[in-house]
Amino acid sequence: NAGVTQTPKFRILKIGQSMTLQCAQDMNHNYMYWYRQDPGMGLKLIYYSVGAGITDKGEVPNGYNVSRSTTEDFPLRLELAAPSQTSVYFCASNNKGTSGVNEQFFGPGTRLTVL
Amino acid sequence: DAKTTQPTSMDCAEGRAANLPCNHSTISGNEYVYWYRQIHSQGPQYIIHGLKNNETNEMASLIITEDRKSSTLILPHATLRDTAVYYCIASGAGSYQLTFGKGTKLSVIP
Numbered sequence: 001n002a003g004v005t006q007t008p009k010f011r012i013l014k015i016g017q018s019m020t021l022q023c024a025q026d027m028n029h030n031y032m033y034w035y036r037q038d039p040g041m042g043l044k045l046i047y048y049s050v051g052a053g054i055t056d057k058g059e060v061p062n063g064y065n066v067s068r069s070t071t072e073d074f075p076l077r078l079e080l081a082a083p084s085q086t087s088v089y090f091c092a093s094n095n096k097g098t099s100g101v102n103e104q105f106f107g108p109g110t111r112l113t114v115l
Numbered sequence: 116d117a118k119t120t121q122p123t124s125m126d127c128a129e130g131r132a133a134n135l136p137c138n139h140s141t142i143s144g145n146e147y148v149y150w151y152r153q154i155h156s157q158g159p160q161y162i163i164h165g166l167k168n169n170e171t172n173e174m175a176s177l178i179i180t181e182d183r184k185s186s187t188l189i190l191p192h193a194t195l196r197d198t199a200v201y202y203c204i205a206s207g208a209g210s211y212q213l214t215f216g217k218g219t220k221l222s223v224i225p
Contacts, residue, residue, distance in 0.1 A: 004158070031211065042202065042215030043159065050211070058212060090158050100208025101147065106158030 001026050004107035006091050012113045013081040021076040021110050023091030031094050032074040033058075033104065034066065036087040043090060049074055081114045088112070116214050117142040117205035124220040127197075133190040135219050137203030140184040146207045148179060150188045151215070152199040159202065159215070162188065193223045 007022045025032065030051050035043040035058075045058030049068040063085055065077040074093075078085060088111050092104040120138040127133040139148065150162040163170055163177045165186070170177045176189040190197055202218040 033211070035215075037215075040217070042217055043213075044215075045212045048211050056211075088156065092158070096211075101164060102149065102206055102210065102213060103161045103164065104159075104213060106160070108158055109156070 003027065004091055004093055004105055006089075006107040006110050008110060009108070010111045012115060013078075014115060015081060015083065017081050018077070018079050019081070019112075021078075021089055021091075021112070023074045023076065023107060024072050025074075025091075025093040025105070026072065027093060027105065028071065029093035029095050029105070030071065031096055032068065033092040034064070034074070034076045035090045035092065036060065036085075037090060037109075038087050046076065046089075078112075083114050086112060086114045116207060116210055116212070117146055119203045119205055119216060121201075121203050121216065121219045123217070124222070126222050126224055127190075127193045129195060129223050129225050130192055133188075133193040133197065133221060133223070135188040135190075135201050135203075135221065136185065137187070138185045139203070139205045142183050142205045143207065145209075146205045148177065148183075148186050149204040149206060149213065150175070150177065151202045151204065151213075152197075153202070153218070154196075154199040162201075193221075195223050195225065197221065198223045 033048045034046040047066040091107040149164040151159040200218040
């Protein structure tokens with residue numbers, strides 16, 4: 001299994017440009033998540049999905065959009081990039097199960113710089 | 116989810132046990148305690164979790180006090196590869212979000 005994969009690894013955007021960060025998992029997980037991590041800080045949840053066709057906002061959703069058309073893929077869209085979106089973006093996935101235990105599997109991250 | 120408090124940084128000699136403390140005094144009865152770590156800008160990695168009882172796996176042991184207001188992650192024989200930021204998270208069974216604070220930066224010294 002490749003686990004959680006993310007592309008691209010690095011990207012530099014100009015202010016106002018748009019892009020899509022790709023995330024895929026091959027573990028047949030129902031739940032998928034997008035986090036951002038600013039320098040020296042912990043991770044903050046942007047959006048999450050509990051299954052194909054179902055998404056919901058996390059703590060910091062402004063400036064982002066998501067979709068979940070398949071179990072495997074959970075892309076994150078930035079429409080009008082701003083310097084405040086300079087960050088490292090992590091995708092994660094899991095199956096919470098009936099116990100509710102939240103062991104999440106993380107991808108390697110995408111480092112985004114907006115200039 | 117309950118707020119957790121961890122020391123900013125700790126050092127540990129290679130081969131010795133690393134004991135990382137965490138306070139979660141407002142934890143509620145259905146909240147698990149999770150530990151994750153992040154090695155040099157990689158994605159976080161799950162280590163262990165517990166509810167009431169002490170837990171052990173191949174990576175670490177988790178000791179939770181009887182009142183559940185604090186816990187300690189123990190890496191029994193720290194190696195240089197254990198140098199990382201360690202996050203303690205309290206999260207309920209119904210919560211999707213894991214709230215990552217700044218964690219404890221553990222430096223394992225040769």
